[in-house]
Structure formats: C-alpha cells, structure tokens
Amino acid sequence: MAGKSGREINATPQNTLKKSILSWEGILVIIFLAVLVLCRILSPNYTLNNVLREMPKYLSEIFLFFPMAYILMLGEIDISVGSIVCLSATAGCLASNAGTPFPLVILIMLLVGGLCGVVNGLIITRFPELPSMIVTLGTQIIFRGIAEIVLGNGGSVSVTDSASFRAISKRVGPFPYMFFLVVICAVVFVIVSVKMKFGRELMAIGSNRRTSLYSGIKVKATIFKAYVIMGVFSGLAALFLTAASYGANTTTGDGFEMDAIAMAVFGGIATTGGKGKMIGGIIAAFIIVCLRIGLGQINMNSQLILLIIGILLIAAVILPNISASFKAAKKKKSQA
C-alpha cells in the first residue's frame, strides 16, 4: 500500500477535491432523507419504533465502522474484525457462564478484542512487507478457528445469565441504550479525526507514509494504535451482539467486516488512505442501515438487497469521479 502513496499525492488537486467531498456529504444527507421517505411510503410498518427495534444488529456493525474508517484512512485494511467479534463473544459467554460478575465479563470481551488487535498490529508493523489484507486474512481464519475449538462440537453457547445481557439491550423510550453509545462514539471519533493530533497523523500517514515518517510522525505506533482500537471496538460490538442473541456461535459476526468497509466507502472514505471524512461515513452507515431495514420490511429478496447495495457502492464512487472529470474538462476548455 505504501507504494501507492507517491502516486496519490500527484493526483490530488487540493481545492476541487475538497469541494467535491464536502458536497458529497451534502448529497449523503439528501440520500438519507430520500431513503427515509421512500421506505415510509413502501412499508406501513416503517415507524420509528420498529426501525429502532430492528437496529441493534446494525448498530454493532456501526461500532466496527468507526475504527475501520481510521484504518482505511491509514491506507490499511482489517478483514479480521468479524472473527474478532466471534472470538470475543465466545470468551464473554463462557466467562459469564463460569460465574464471572457481569462488569468483568464486559472487560473480558473488550480485552480479548483488544488482544486480537494487538496481534494484528504487531504483525503488520513488524513486517511492513506484508499487506495488511493478507495478515488480517490469516488472523481472520485463526481467530474464528480458536472460537471453533473453544466452542467444541456444539459450535454454540448460550448465556445462562441472560438477565444481565438483556439489561444492556434495554431502551429509553424507543431508543436502545446502544444507540446513545453510538452517538457518543460518533462525536468522539469525529472530534479525534479533525481536531486531535492522532486524527491528523492518520491522514498524513494515509496520504504519504514516507513523508510522514520524515516529518517525525511515529508511523508504526499510530498504525498499531489503530488496530488495537479496532480490536477493542470489535469487543464492544460483540457485547451488544451477545445481548441481542444471548449467546455466541461459530458464525457470529460473519461478514461484518465487509459491511463496515462498505459503510466507510459509501461515506466517501477511500480505501487507498488519506481521503474522506468521518461524518460522511456516519451518514452513509445510517443510510445503509435504514435502507436495509426498509427493504427487509417489504420482504424484498435478501440477495436483491445486496445487489442494490453493490450498485450503490460503485455508484457512490463513480458519480463524484465522473462529475470531477467533467468539471476538469470544462476548466481545460475555458483555459484554452
């Protein structure tokens, strides 16, 4: 990925890009409103109550989206997160069933997740020759594999202390607790990405790794931190997922990584690093979630829903590109 960064810089005209990305977030807000209206028209059951009740599973994917956005901004990727969710959920359920007090169970889940992040981070920073996609592909198999071994022949565990888990999936009015946590995390992640040193370093490393290194940014430490955060948030996602299903099994979290990446990409965060805004990703995440819930309520074929999301993903990137090149051509003409 580092090899690409050199090219990236040349291809980045500062002003037009900034404008187009800003307007992309504007477009996203319009799309979001359109999706809400559309779903409301399509489904009589598309009410606030119902949407929020269906939301928890998707909200745990949004927990994964936040740190995934950081990792993509770095120009890296993590496809092991679904497996980390699985391993962390498994550890939490087993600990809970062994009589561990609930606060400690939460801590264990976050720790297991964080530990997986440490493993990813260590391998990726120690062996910069290896692309993060391949490393996390390996750990993806390993983390889920460990869960498979631990779960044994049943391949599934249910929590006996379901009351504690149920407690955290309670809600205030129609809003589940985790919704507020998502909002808080969203604010924190946005602030860190635009106001804090860590956020600026992410972008610097993502747009040009070598220059960042020469300008004194601790590249390896920053990458390492991003992966650990990713791991901890996977643990958090596992906690809420467990709360919704009272257990864990070998397919828990399967495919979450792709959903989280899709949210980021749809929000304008480039997988090549150094581009994109947190806020765009957050709006995009809610667009995808609200759309999926709406289409689910009219019993649309689930494969058709995926097809629509696939088209949206490509369209989300290709449309700004086309309009940008259109503008560039216009500019050229007027200059000539």
Add this chain to the structure above:
Amino acid sequence: MEKKSLLKKITGSREASLVIVLAVLLVIVTILNPAFMTANNILEILKNNSITLILTLGMLCVLLVGGIDISIASTLAFAGMSVGLLIKYGFLSSTFLGFVIAIAIGALCGLIIGVIIGYGKVTPIIATMGGMYIFRALAYLVGNSQWAGADALGSFKNFALEKFLGLNKVIWVVIICYVIFFLLLKWTKFGRNIYAVGSNTEAAEISGINVANVKVAVYVIMGTLSGLCGALATSIYASAQPNMQDGKEMDVIAACVIGGVSMSGGRGSVPGALLGALILAVIGKALPLVGIDAIAQNTVKGVLIVAVIILNVITQRTLDRKNLERREM
C-alpha cells in the same frame, strides 16, 4: 565463475525461498503420512485445486497492475450457475458450448468491472466489492432456488473425468493456462505493459501506454478465467450451486501473496504464483490426511498461512542481505 553466477541467480530469485518452504512442507507431511507422496494423490491435489491454480494466474495480472479483484468467486458462481441451469433445462447439450458461454459471461463481468476501474477511476477494491455483491446476487437470482445436480448435468460432468494422453483434462487446462501466461507475461509487449503500469503508472502513461486499456484488459482476463473456472467447478463437482466457491477470492489472493506477488503492483511472476498456489494446495490436502482434529483444522490452516508468509519475508530478507554482502565482496 559460471557456477557462482548460477548460484547467485537461484538465491537471488524470489522463488528460491518458496521452493524451500514448499520442500520443507512436503517433507513434513510425507513423514507424518507416507501415503501423501503417491502419484494418485499428487494428481488429486492438482485436480481439486485447479480452480485456485487457474484463478491465481488472473489475480497475478490484476495485482501486477496494482489492482485487486474480490469479485471472482461471485463471477465464477454466476457463470457456473448459468451454464449448469442451461444444461439442466435442456437449452444446452454441448460441453464445448457450455465452456464458451461460461467464459463469455465471465469476460463480460470482467469487462464491466474493468471499465468501472479503468475509466470510472473507482478504486479496485470498491468496484470489485460491489461486483462481489452484484454477481453473487445474480447467481442466486438466475438459480431461483434450484441447483444443477449430477443427473441434470448429463455429459457436461464427464469433461472432468476424461483423460488426454493419460492425464486428466482438467489438469491439462491448468497446464495450458500456465504456459500461456508464462509466455504472455515474459515475452509479449502486453506482458511488459502490465509490469510497466504496475511499477510506475505515471511513467507508463508518459511512455505512451494506454493505462486504462491495460487495466480493462487485465480485468477481462480475470473475468475470463473466473468464467472458465465456473464451468470447470461445475464439471469437477458435478454440481452448480449459487453459493459455490464462496470466499475463494481470499484463497487466491493468499496464494499470490505467498507466491511473492506484491499487492502494490509491479512485482510477481508466474512461477511464484504457481508455487504459492501449490503451497496452499498442499496445506489444504494435508490437513485431513495427517490426522489433525477436524475442529482445529481452520486454526492450523490460518497459522500455517501466516507462518508461511512471515517465513517467506524472513528468508527473503536473509537472501537479500546475503546477496548484498556478496556484491560488496
């Protein structure tokens, strides 16, 4: 003098470390289960892994231009399902035509992806992630909850059983693909263009290469091979299912990376890709043979993949250092 330069050539090549890794792997497996090293078993490995072996060639080209393609398994399923169902419902009886149609579908999918990437300037992983959802969904939609089983496939499945000059036809297809791609990448202008685009896009552009066209061509090649593999998989397993080969793209990418192909473009070779795919194939075949508990097989596979790529990096670092020292002398 000449001997030394040969030695240098061998240790200097990226493939040297891979040959060592593969040899070590083979020795260990053979010690654990002597039945592994039989001609029959080796042929089974080649046939069972023909899909990975062939797709690795396409992925090599894609990675060489600095791209990636995670839609291949979906393209494969779409092509395989289409052909399988055409045969099932009696619209098609010729095996040859079946392969042609599958390849055409694959090439078309590749063309769409290629144009989106080459001319739409969409990042490869995003374009192919979209393609992954879209083509897989199409495989389900054309399938309409039906499979094409052994009985329905008629003579189509015989292709994977027939032999030519004593060797299974599937293995011949693999060999032919490898020969073509070896020649293509080493001795044709197109092959050199692929390397040029991957190592330095701007320089390639300036030197008059149409970068977008090269990219489109590469994805069309990838799609073509995916289509071919769709037909092959349907024939080998005598079954077409919409979820076929789900997740295969990761195996293929892993094979390439194990084979020393750089994911940022410009570096990698056909022999390397072959070795990478073979190492993965041996791991896959060996796990149930050496008596590892079924429940632990995934973990062992993951650990082995990570171990192999790390080992490869370390060997490569040592070889590079050795060669540097020799040059200094």
Add this chain to the structure above:
Amino acid sequence: MKKRILGLVLSVAMVASLLAGCGSSSEAPAADTAAATTDTAAADTDAAATTDGGSAAGKTYAIVPKSAGNPYNEKEVEGFTKIIEANGGTVVVNYPEDATADAQITVINSLISQGVDSIAVAANDANALSAVLQDAMDAGIKVSTLDSDAVGEARMTFANQAGVTQVAQALCDAVLDISGGEGQWAIVSASSQATNQNAWIDAMKEIMAADAKYANLELVDIQYGDDEPELSTTVTQALLTNYPDLKVICAPTTVGIAAAAKVLQDAGSSCKLTGLGLPSEMAEYIGADDAHSCPYMFLWNPIELGELSAYISMALVDGTITGASGETFEAPELGVTYTITDQDGGATEVILGAPFAFTPENIEEWKVIY
C-alpha cells in the same frame, strides 16, 4: 462552519424521521405491540383473503428457511405455501441473506415489525435465536420451528422431520447391511457444529454401542466437509487414502453425500455410501451394481415437512393447539391426525414420520419431485 450546518441538517433529518415515525406508529410502546401488530396485519391481509373463506383467512403466516438458493429449503417453502394459501391465508417467505443465525435474527426482527400472525423458522443455531423469538412471542406472534430446532422456551413446538433415533437407526442398519455385517466405516458430516448432524451421529454411536449385532463394525473416523463440495471431496479422498479397507461411508448431509458419491463412483472404489441426500442430486449415484457408489439412502419429504409446519402454524394461530404435549390437530393433506409429543428436556415436538429410503427401484420416480 460548514460542518456545523451539516450537523444541523443531520439532526433536523433525525427529528423529522422521528416525527414521521411517531405520527403513524399509533404510539404503541414495546410492551403492548401485540394488539397493535395483529390489527395492522389483519388490515393488510383483508384484501387478499376476501374471496376465500378458509380457516386461515385474513391471517399472515411467515416462514424463515435456513438459507436462500437451496432446493431442499425451497421444497419446504413450497409445501408450506400450498397449505396456507389453500386455506385462504397469506404467506410471507423471508430468506436470510446467508445461512447464519445473525442473518435470521435480522429477518425475524423485520417480521415482528410487519406484525405477522405466526413465524415458522428453520433455526441456523439453536441458542442464538432464543432472544428474538421470545420477543416475537411477547409481541403475540405464534412461533414454531421446523427442520432444525431452537431451544425449547423460544418456540411453541417443533415440526421434526423424523425422530433423531429413527434417523440414526435407519443409518445404522444401512451401514450394517451394506458392509455385510463387519468392517471399517467412516462418517462425512456437514460442519462439526451442525446441530442435526451431531445429534444423529451421537445417536448412531449409542445405538451401535448398545446392540451386539454392530460389534464387528468399527467407526474409524469422522470428517467434516462443511457442506462445501470442494472440502467434502478432499476429506472423502483423505478417508480412502488413510483407510484402504474402508467398507462404508455414511454422509448424513445433502452436500456431503453428493460430493462423497462422486469421489467413490469416479474412483470405482469398493467402498460404498449411504446417508441422507436429495433424490434429484443423488440419482446419478444410486444403483445396486458396482458402477454406482450408493446402494440406497434416506431422506424425508421436505414438501410434507413444509406442509406439516403450515398446519402447526395455522393450529397455533386459531388456538386449536398451544404447543402443549398431548394436543392433537388435523393435517388433511397429509391424511394424518398429529399429536404433539414430549421431547427430552420438557419441550414438545411433532414428528412427521420415519425417514424414507430411496432405492434403485424408486429413485427415477422421486428425482423429478425434489
């Protein structure tokens, strides 16, 4: 500045959606959605059911199969739909996007929002669905399972395709018969976590340990093909390599048995195969001579299983049964009056019947049906 405007727009959007939602949700809080949801469901389906005055008229019955794109699941849906529609009800078929419990939770949540009257689900994981199914029952929806069970307290009853011991007994006898009474045999299963397969395998082991007539059979290995043709092929080949004297392979899974049958048949192996498979997939391999790898195999009729599930759903909705042991209901299409029986662990089930054997004599007739 721009960011602040954006934030403002976003929050306005949220408030707008909130208002839009509240305006129409008739302020139904989570606790008493039962009444509200059934109302809307009735309203939704009135139009569809006005012409037919069947017992299911005006009601909506949902079925959630294990996954999309699988003919076996499709046949269950076919049987389910046929019975419900013949009785004037509305059917909602909602496939999860893949064969995981996570995906089924999403689908069931959506069905709760839609306010259907009953949900029949083939659970991908027994435990993971318990929370969402209990939510469904709290919302007044009648929940039953078919094909693959959820935990007892999460559903009212279970349409069981065949009793675990019945399946295991049939497979044990087949292994005994095909092997000629003695020798090595092995199992190629789905994944090591598959609930049904593990239950059958465990029951087979128990049956074989309990009866002396199986004493000369040796179960040498259990391999898992994860219901993928490729891996199933590899593990079957590994069995043949490791155990040259292997006499029988038993594959109690539809994907695994087809892959294993192909390996054995192509290799012309003396090892034979039995298990559970789809006739349409297995027709090529079933035959009494040495050219075929599978002398006979078993399965139940997935269409009838779907039909049974439909009768259970209707009986639960109209109050004929509550899922308690001993209750009976009519299944005219199946020609049987079914009785709900006790399961181990206090839950209840309805057993469709014994598994059906597919032999060289009847396979031609069945392969076109499913």
